[in-house]
Amino acid sequence: MAANEVPPTELTALEQSLCDALAPLASALRARDTELPEDQMWAADPVEVSLSVLAGWKVVDSAVTRLTARAARTAGSYGASYEQLGTAWGITRQGARKKWPDAVNRPTGAAEPxxxxxxxxxxxxxxxxxxxxxxxxxxxxxxxxxxxxxxxxxxxxxxxxxxxxxxxxxxxxxxx
Structure with a gap:
């Protein structure tokens, strides 16, 4: 198992926690779209319910993208290289540079006292x-x-x- 690989039991627990956290968001999104009470979400048409869940995951995906970029910038501000960021994310150095172009401060005299x-x-x-x-x-x-x-x-x-x-x-x- 690789250093950053998660064991199946931990991954299952994480996915369950994420689903539990997503349910109120999906219910709120559906309630806003349909003007029905949130507690009626799961009794609706399965296609509509699953689309509400998908819309909720899109919100989570956007938040994760922002938080990931913040974590990369923080690591870069403390001296992490693009190679290290790529290793942590499971991508190449070039991939990390493309994904987070402003994460690492390139030395342009800024390292000078x-x-x-x-x-x-x-x-x-x-x-x-x-x-x-x-x-x-x-x-x-x-x-x-x-x-x-x-x-x-x-x-x-x-x-x-x-x-x-x-x-x-x-x-x-x-x-x-």
Missing amino acids: GTVELFGGTAELFREPASGGWRWRGRGADGIHGGADGSPACGTKEEAAAYAGAFLKEHARDPA
């Missing part, structure tokens, strides 16, 4: 080798040093810059 200068202070942005995540350390205008060394690494350079900017704002020179 950077500097944020705001409110009279300065912060350095850098990629942590161990996790591949982004961190920052800086000195506010009031002389206070700070950094995100004790917290989890940020997923993107921009996220680290935002935290650094908030620190620099908090430690701006007192205008008095």
Whole structure:
């Protein structure tokens, strides 16, 4: 059995859970289409009932597609490659790139360390080798040093810059 293959008993339980979750949605869709009470859905013409179930699955399919893309972008923001995304999804690297074209940040200088200068202070942005995540350390205008060394690494350079900017704002020179 492959690492991401689901045993038949778990697959059966998953399918039953999905069907149980779908029933209220299919009933609501049918009720809106026919203006009949939801509790009468299953007593209707079998073709109409099955079409309502199919319409419900279309809604679920769209939601799964959105959630899948979000998961791929999240993995990519933490440094996953298209090869890794493809392996997780059971497709090739090229297939993953086609399916989620914006999931992986291609290095175009974004992996370079950077500097944020705001409110009279300065912060350095850098990629942590161990996790591949982004961190920052800086000195506010009031002389206070700070950094995100004790917290989890940020997923993107921009996220680290935002935290650094908030620190620099908090430690701006007192205008008095």
